[in-house]
Amino acid sequence: MMLSDVMEDYLKAIYQLQCEDDDRIKTSEIAAELDVTSPTVTSMIEKLEERELVDREKYRGVTLTDEGETVALEVIRHHRLLEAYLTEHLDYDWSEVHDEADRLEHHISEDFEARVADALGQPDVDPHGSPIPGVDLEPPEDHGGKPVSEFTDGDTVVVEEVADHDAEVLSYLADHGVEPGVSLEILEVAPFGMITAQATAADEPVSLPKAVAQHVRVAAPQQLEP
Numbered sequence: 001m002m003l004s005d006v007m008e009d010y011l012k013a014i015y016q017l018q019c020e021d022d023d024r025i026k027t028s029e030i031a032a033e034l035d036v037t038s039p040t041v042t043s044m045i046e047k048l049e050e051r052e053l054v055d056r057e058k059y060r061g062v063t064l065t066d067e068g069e070t071v072a073l074e075v076i077r078h079h080r081l082l083e084a085y086l087t088e089h090l091d092y093d094w095s096e097v098h099d100e101a102d103r104l105e106h107h108i109s110e111d112f113e114a115r116v117a118d119a120l121g122q123p124d125v126d127p128h129g130s131p132i133p134g135v136d137l138e139p140p141e142d143h144g145g146k147p148v149s150e151f152t153d154g155d156t157v158v159v160e161e162v163a164d165h166d167a168e169v170l171s172y173l174a175d176h177g178v179e180p181g182v183s184l185e186i187l188e189v190a191p192f193g194m195i196t197a198q199a200t201a202a203d204e205p206v207s208l209p210k211a212v213a214q215h216v217r218v219a220a221p222q223q224l225e226p
Helices: 003-022 028-032 039-050 067-091 095-103 108-121 165-177
Strands: 054-057 061-064 156-163 185-188 195-199 206-208 216-219
Touching: 003 039, 003 067, 003 095, 028 039, 028 061, 039 054, 039 061, 061 067, 067 095, 067 108, 165 206
Parallel strands: none
Antiparallel strands: 054 061, 156 185, 156 216, 185 195, 195 206
16 A cells, blocks of 8 residues: 555654553644644545545544554654664664654565664664564563652662653753663652653753653553562
């Protein structure tokens, strides 16, 4: 099935929103995710419905069909493998790879994808800790992390995943040692939501506004598999 880059972007966005909400996704949510207008979303959803890639219920939103989910997972697999390859083999910073992978994800062949995966040793996660769908394009297992904003003073947690779309935030987090696999001790949660935490081996604590903390997913040590 030949799909435009924009169609694939919509399917990817709907899949990611479903992972967060596990419900029908509203037009307004898709519009906010892709920074487009609601009428633009409505027009595209009609096209995707005609191709049986989404299931739409008027006034209730959309879900992906099995075929739509498979397309979304393939694009996500391409994206996250590319992010890993760019950081590990081309010396890109993790704050730089999202936009580059966005441009490339629609245009690589399955042979290229397989070679990239082999060169990386078949990784399970990308540089930001996001799970990479397998070659079977089954949904990857959710590692169960929660936003660090859900924890409180005195908790010690381990960073599992950081949202990849804001380069400035990623640079800030890296400068303060906040990346997947690092332990964080939460020193203080202010009434207005600002979190102060100390990362392993970092010289100084890091301040995380609530809007940033919501995109840093962590697990308590007892949640991690041995």
